[in-house]
Amino acid sequence: MDPAKLEGLAFFAGLPRWALEVLAGAAREEEVPAGRVVLHQHDRVRTVLFLVEGALQILVRVGDDDLLVGVLGGYGELVGWSAFRPPYRATATVRCERPSRLVALPVTAFEELFSRDPGLGYLLLGRVAAGVADRLEQARERLVTATAQGAMGERP
Amino acid sequence: VSGPREAEALGQLLGSPFFEGFDPRDLAELARGAAVVPFDTYELVFLQGDPATSLFLLVSGSVELRVGRPTGGPTLVVQTVTHQGYPIGWSAMVAPFTYRATATALEPTRLLAVSQDALRRRAAARPEFGMTLMRAVVGVAGDRLRATRTRLVARRYDDVVVAIRDLLHQSGPRLSVASPLHRLPYYLEHRLTLADAFSTLDALADHGEPAERELAGLCADLLDRVRQELDLYRQLQTIYQTVAGAGPETRPEEVRLRSTLEFRRLFAAIRHRIEGTEHLPGRPGHIFIMNHLRNHPDNLLPNNVLLTLDTHFVSSMVVFERYGEAPVRVVRKSRPDEYGFQQFYDRLGYVYVYSGHVDAGDEDPDTSPEARRRLFLEVAGAHLERGKNLVICPEGSSTFTDRSPLRFRPGAFRLAAHVRPEPLLVPVAVANFDKKLTATTIASVVHEPFRLSDFVADPGDDRALLDFINHQVGPWFRDWVREAAALADWAS
Numbered sequence: 051m052d053p054a055k056l057e058g059l060a061f062f063a064g065l066p067r068w069a070l071e072v073l074a075g076a077a078r079e080e081e082v083p084a085g086r087v088v089l090h091q092h093d094r095v096r097t098v099l100f101l102v103e104g105a106l107q108i109l110v111r112v113g114d115d116d117l118l119v120g121v122l123g124g125y126g127e128l129v130g131w132s133a134f135r136p137p138y139r140a141t142a143t144v145r146c147e148r149p150s151r152l153v154a155l156p157v158t159a160f161e162e163l164f165s166r167d168p169g170l171g172y173l174l175l176g177r178v179a180a181g182v183a184d185r186l187e188q189a190r191e192r193l194v195t196a197t198a199q200g201a202m203g204e205r206p
Numbered sequence: 207v208s209g210p211r212e213a214e215a216l217g218q219l220l221g222s223p224f225f226e227g228f229d230p231r232d233l234a235e236l237a238r239g240a241a242v243v244p245f246d247t248y249e250l251v252f253l254q255g256d257p258a259t260s261l262f263l264l265v266s267g268s269v270e271l272r273v274g275r276p277t278g279g280p281t282l283v284v285q286t287v288t289h290q291g292y293p294i295g296w297s298a299m300v301a302p303f304t305y306r307a308t309a310t311a312l313e314p315t316r317l318l319a320v321s322q323d324a325l326r327r328r329a330a331a332r333p334e335f336g337m338t339l340m341r342a343v344v345g346v347a348g349d350r351l352r353a354t355r356t357r358l359v360a361r362r363y364d365d366v367v368v369a370i371r372d373l374l375h376q377s378g379p380r381l382s383v384a385s386p387l388h389r390l391p392y393y394l395e396h397r398l399t400l401a402d403a404f405s406t407l408d409a410l411a412d413h414g415e416p417a418e419r420e421l422a423g424l425c426a427d428l429l430d431r432v433r434q435e436l437d438l439y440r441q442l443q444t445i446y447q448t449v450a451g452a453g454p455e456t457r458p459e460e461v462r463l464r465s466t467l468e469f470r471r472l473f474a475a476i477r478h479r480i481e482g483t484e485h486l487p488g489r490p491g492h493i494f495i496m497n498h499l500r501n502h503p504d505n506l507l508p509n510n511v512l513l514t515l516d517t518h519f520v521s522s523m524v525v526f527e528r529y530g531e532a533p534v535r536v537v538r539k540s541r542p543d544e545y546g547f548q549q550f551y552d553r554l555g556y557v558y559v560y561s562g563h564v565d566a567g568d569e570d571p572d573t574s575p576e577a578r579r580r581l582f583l584e585v586a587g588a589h590l591e592r593g594k595n596l597v598i599c600p601e602g603s604s605t606f607t608d609r610s611p612l613r614f615r616p617g618a619f620r621l622a623a624h625v626r627p628e629p630l631l632v633p634v635a636v637a638n639f640d641k642k643l644t645a646t647t648i649a650s651v652v653h654e655p656f657r658l659s660d661f662v663a664d665p666g667d668d669r670a671l672l673d674f675i676n677h678q679v680g681p682w683f684r685d686w687v688r689e690a691a692a693l694a695d696w697a698s
Contacts, residue, residue, distance in 0.1 A: 092376070112359050112372050119355045135345045137379045141352050164337060172329050172336030179340055180301045182347040187306055189354040190273045194282045196361045 051077040051153070059100050059126040059153065061177050069163055069170055076159035082146045088129070089144040095133040097154050100126055104150025109143040120188060121147060128181045133157040215240040218318045222263050222291030223416050224342055232328055232335040239324040245269075245311035251294065254308040258298035260319045263291055267315025271307040284354065285427055286312070289411065289419055298322040299343050352376065353424045366428055367394045373424060380417040386410060387421055394429075398508075400436045403429070434475075434644040435504065441472045442505055442513055450549045458555025462532035465554065469522040476643050479697045480524060482652035485632070490529045491593040492630040492655065495618050496520055497611040497687055498599035499639040511546040514604070516639040516650075517597055524634065524650055525595050533595035536586060536618075538602065557586045557596070559617060582617070587625045596621075600675075606640045607691050611683045614675050616668075622658045623665030630655035633679075635686035638694045649694035653686055 053070035056062050056077060062070060079102070082088060088099060091111050105123040109116040119142065122129065132140050134157070164171030216237035219225050225233060242265055245251060251262065251269060255276075268288045274281035284307060287294055294317065297306045303322070329336025352373075360369035371391045374381065381387060386406050393403035407429070410422040426433075445468045452461045501512040517535055525533045539558040540548040551558075560578050589596060598621075600614040622631055633653040638646045658665055662674050 110355050110359060110372070112368060117359055119358050131344060131348065135341060135348055139379060141348065141376065142355070168333035168337050172333050172340055175337055175340030175344060176300065179299065179343040179347055182344055182351060183297065183300045183306065186347055186351040186354060189351060189358065190282075190284055190306075191275055193284070193354055193357055193361065194273060194275055194280060196358065197280070197282050 051075075051079060056153070059102075061100060061126055061128060061174070061181075064173075065170065069167070072163055072166075073155060073159055077153055077155045080152050080154055082150045082152055084146050084148050084150075087143060087145045088152065089140050089142075091140050091143040093140050094138055095130045095140050095157070097130060097156055098133050098160065099129040099144075100153040100155070101129065102126070102151040102153055104152075105147040106150060107145045107147045109145060110141075111143065116143060120185065120192070128178065130157075131178050131182050134160075134175060134178050211241065212237050214242060215318055218242070218263055218265055218291065219320075222293070223289075223420070224263065224291065224293040224346060226416070228338055228342075229335065232332065232338075235328055236320055236324055240318055240320045242316050243319050245315045245317065247311060247313050249311045249315075251309035251311060251317065252305045254305055256305050258295055258300075258303050258305045259322050261296055261298045261322070261325065262294040262309075262317040262319055264288075264294060265290065265316040265318050268312045269294055269315060269317070270310050270312050272310065273307045281308075283430070284357075285350070285423075286430070287423075288426075289423055292423075293346055296343050296346055299325060299339065300347070349420065349424075353427065356424070357428060360428060366432060367391050369428055370394065370425055373421065373428075377417065377421055381421065382415065382418075385415075385418055387414075387418055387425070390425060394432070397436075397439065397504075400432065404433060404436065431644050435642070438472065438476075438643060439505065441468070443507060445469060445472070446507055446509075446511060446513065446550060449553050450546075452553050456553075458553065459532075461553045462534075462555065465518075466522045466526050466532040469518045470526070473519055473523050473648075477647040477697065478519070478523070479647060479649045479693050480651075481649070481693060483524065483528065485652045485654050486524075486528045487630055487632065487655055489593070490531065490533075490595045491590055492595055492632050493590070493618055493622055494520060494525060494533065494595060494597045494632045494634055495600055495614075496597065496634040496636055497683055498601050498604040499607060499610060499636060500604045502640060502642050504642060507546070509546040511550065513550075515643070516636045516648075517599060519639065519648065520634050520636065520650055521597055524652060525597065529595060531595075533597045534586075534589050536582075536596060536598040557582065557589065559602075579617075583621060583624045586621050590621075590625045590629050604640075607637045607687065610637075610687045611680065614679055614683070616671055616675055619658055619662075619671060619675060620665065623662075628657055628659055630657060633683065633686065635683060635690040637687060637690035647694040647697040649690045649697070651686060651690045651693065653682075 051074045053074040056074045057070055101122055105121055106129060107118055108120040108122065110119050129144050132138060216234055219233040219237055220230065254273060264287050268286060270283055271285040271287065272281050272283050294309055295305060297304060325339065329339060356369045356373045359372055360366045374387060387410065390403055390406060393399045393406065407422045407426050410418045414422055445465060448468055449461055449465050499516045501515055506512050521533050521535065534555065534557060536557045536559060537551050539560045559582055586596060598618040600618045601612040602615050603612055605612050622629055632655040634650060636650045638648045661678065662670050665671055
């Protein structure tokens with residue numbers, strides 16, 4: 051994959067050329083049809099995905115149901131943050147809502163980068179944390195809305 | 207370390223699960239600039255949206271985290287932090303470096319404050335520390351995300367047990383198969399084992415493995431309302447026992463007082479609104495008439511008794527509040543199989559009315575329906591003449607707020623006509639007592655009292671009396687109950 055294309059994603063902005071080349075060398079771009087599951091809840095996460103086009107649903111398995119807890123549609127959204135923290139297992143299932151284009155990067159490429167330059171590890175893990183924190187904020191907003199509706203007697 | 211302040215800070219950092227696995231030299235460096243900050247009960251630690259300049263660790267006490275939407279409106283408690291060493295305000299390490307919740311101390315609380323600058327400086331000096339720090343932040347943010355999704359699941363299914371099963375299932379790899387947490391969903395299935403669920407959580411929060419402590423905290427947050435319901439249920443049990451178990455030497459007035467004080471404690475912890483108290487007569491000795499609501503079945507005591515919460519609310523929070531004396535209630539004589547109610551009412555010295563059941567005494571001509579009516583008028587009238595207030599639900603039955611009131615019966619009005627001097631009829635409309643008290647706001651509205659003689663010239667004229675009750679009092683109450691329900695909704 052072209053390093054310049056990778057740099058176009060906000061997550062990789064400002065990385066030195068050599069780092070972009072390491073990551074781009076391991077990255078691949080994928081077209082994924084609507085309905086395809088790209089990450090299964092509880093599976094070990096070995097690949098980090100970035101959304102380039104389309105939309106992804108985040109689903110949580112409850113009994114026999116998959117409950118939709120969020121939709122990602124932003125350019126460059128990171129999927130698979132569990133790859134960076136123990137126990138390295140997906141906390142949700144991710145499914146394509148529409149035909150989507152994704153950049154896939156094995157987590158080993160990141161780990162290699164981090165061992166060569168821990169400063170980049172600090173920078174990129176900070177961006178991962180920001181992505182998770184943003185998702186937390188969205189989930190909390192949904193919860194506040196659902197609770198307010200519940201208080202008015204409506205069901206979500 | 208160079209002094210006791212720094213030593214305390216280092217001790218807290220070393221003991222914090224957030225900093226587990228960090229190089230002690232990094233923590234010693236952070237301890238130099240860290241300080242323990244005291245907060246009073248309800249003191250704000252930080253506000254959602256404010257610049258995040260410090261990361262805090264809980265040293266002692268507890269902190270509530272509450273979030274709202276940027277556009278305003280309702281807010282929601284998303285976490286109550288009670289575990290020593292738990293991080294609060296990790297947004298100080300995450301762009302855009304603004305606090306993502308409002309943190310408030312719930313009791314006298316001490317927090318270790320580590321400045322954002324100190325963390326950044328150390329990360330710049332030793333990037334390995336920065337990387338470890340960010341992995342820890344990803345971990346704590348991920349845990350909160352998972353907890354929030356679990357709460358969404360609980361809301362969607364209106365079933366916290368489903369959500370907890372899901373949470374434990376998700377946490378399988380981190381949790382020992384022998385962990386007591388696995389028993390939690392089973393304890394939660396039955397009201398009588400709910401207390402076991404909370405003692406398990408409390409024990410694990412204090413003495414569990416790190417993963418158990420964290421999960422016990424998440425479960426406790428999810429079960430906050432269930433815990434409130436359990437507390438309420440226990441209070442109802444206590445009230446019943448206080449009354450039914452009162453010794454034979456205790457006078458009914460004393461039992462009524464104890465019961466009223468217990469109910470006041472119970473209702474004080476429940477969201478409620480009371481309006482119209484300016485209409486209460488200056489002196490006691492009147493008849494309070496109110497609509498009567500069903501109780502939520504969750505309040506059913508093990509002996510099949512459901513305490514009528516709406517009447518106890520009016521008695522304890524409205525009438526007792528104004529006159530300092532518990533009123534006498536008029537209640538239906540319990541059926542022979544309702545011995546639990548009978549045991550309760552007998553000790554309170556309530557006035558009975560009969561509703562047609564047959565028991566041994568019914569064969570006695572002295573207890574014919576007419577004789578019973580006379581007896582009721584005499585006993586209830588004597589209370590009024592002695593300046594006691596009476597609380598009566600004229601419907602003789604109960605229903606849901608949105609169907610209330612049912613048709614009123616004339617007994618309370620005939621009593622008003624029977625007593626001299628003529629007492630006032632004080633209308634009180636109530637709403638939402640048929641709902642889960644922990645999930646609603648209950649309301650009571652007192653309306654302007656009236657004398658029956660101002661509306662019905664001859665109360666002995668049954669047609670005129672029923673016409674007044676059905677075509678005036680009934681419609682008034684329909685409007686008043688709607689008004690009380692709207693007041694409760696607005697308060698919610």
